[in-house]
């Protein structure tokens with residue numbers, strides 16, 4: 001039977017990237033998505049914005065909602081100090097299996113905890129299961145109708161502290177109007193928009209960075 005796109009993406013990583021070299025994994029995936037098959041990774045252009053936010057924050061505890069093949073996981077984890085931790089949630093088992101191999105190929109498995117499950121089920125369990133009090137950075141990149149409910153859930157679970165940064169992908173394309181309206185009008189957030197393009201295309205897209213004010 002025909003392979004899946006994530007399986008073909010993993011093959012491209014194993015063929016073209018060097019084990020233990022995160023940058024070569026990132027480049028191999030970007031080349032595959034530009035020249036072989038588009039895939040819904042954050043990509044190189046928006047990825048550079050993600051990198052700058054991570055470098056500015058130097059976060060100890062990061063939560064990623066939506067792993068897919070692990071491209072953004074590798075982008076974030078490669079910038080973290082060894083003691084820092086990135087927890088990434090993915091409820092599609094096939095995608096999770098590919099992502100584990102991509103993350104391991106990059107040599108970053110020690111900094112990443114990939115949890116196979118739904119954000120709504122695992123956000124309430126961060127304290128008792130992972131001993132996490134609050135996150136320094138949350139990267140939202142899962143199904144777009146979940147951004148707002150999961151943000152409210154994180155607030156209710158006390159996972160956000162003064163200064164926690166929410167970075168949301170795709171606020172223009174496919175778009176997250178209800179989430180944008182919330183973070184831009186709530187007195188609990190200071191928000192700003194980073195204009196860019198939908199990964200590997202000329203369509204407009206961007207990231208919204210929202211700082212929780214407590």
Ligand SMILES: C[S@@+](CC[C@H](N)C(=O)[O-])C[C@H]1O[C@@H](n2cnc3c(N)ncnc32)[C@H](O)[C@@H]1O
Nearest residue numbers: 041042066068071072090091118119141142143
């Ligand atoms: C756009 S892809 C993630 C791309 C990845 N962040 C990157 O930039 O490389 C979205 C992923 O979120 C997963 N997903 C969607 N809703 C979810 C949820 N509620 N909980 C966990 N995973 C979810 C999907 O299965 C899919 O793999």
Ligand SMILES: O=C(c1ccccc1)c1ccc(O)c(O)c1[N+](=O)[O-]
Nearest residue numbers: 040041042141142143144169170174
């Ligand atoms: O929703 C899509 C989508 C819709 C239709 C076809 C393919 C993808 C998408 C597009 C770009 C993204 O960066 C992204 O995160 C997603 N997503 O699924 O979460």
Ligand SMILES: [Mg+2]
Nearest residue numbers: 042141169170
């Ligand atoms: Mg996205």
